Amino acid sequence: MQVVQGVLATAEETCGAEALEPGLERALEILQGSPELRGQFESRLIALIDSPEEGVVEIVSFLMHVLRWGTVRAAVEERIGNPRGNVSNIRLYEAMLDAFSDSWRDRDLFARFSGA
Structure with a gap:
């Protein structure tokens, strides 16, 4: 969770996915x-998607492109519907x-x- 908070903080301070990638890689490694x-x-992650602040789309997208967790996908689909x-x-x-x-x-x- 600390890694995710770090990514969110970086997203607030910077512009561009490249600044977020080291933290995202670390989160992926931990998971x-x-x-x-x-x-x-x-x-x-589901709690984050309910109020997507700066960096949330990148966190969810990066991690779920690799992990493909059905529970998170279902939550995103439910928010769309x-x-x-x-x-x-x-x-x-x-x-x-x-x-x-x-x-x-x-x-x-x-x-x-x-x-x-």
Whole structure:
């Protein structure tokens, strides 16, 4: 969770996905190395998507492009179908959902996925 908070803080201070990638890589490493944290992290990600602040789309998209957790995908799909609060967040949810695809449009924003 500290790594995610660090990514969110970086997102507030900078512009561009490249500044977020080291923290995202660290979060991914922790999750892949600690499968027992999955339930906690799924809950945290779902809580984040309910009020997507700066950096949330990048966190969810990056991690879910690799992990493809069905619980998080279902939560994003549910927000698209039944938006809570600000309906303009639908576009953000659609961007998150796109990351679950092999043909994710924004994957080239990150060195890991762009082949850089």
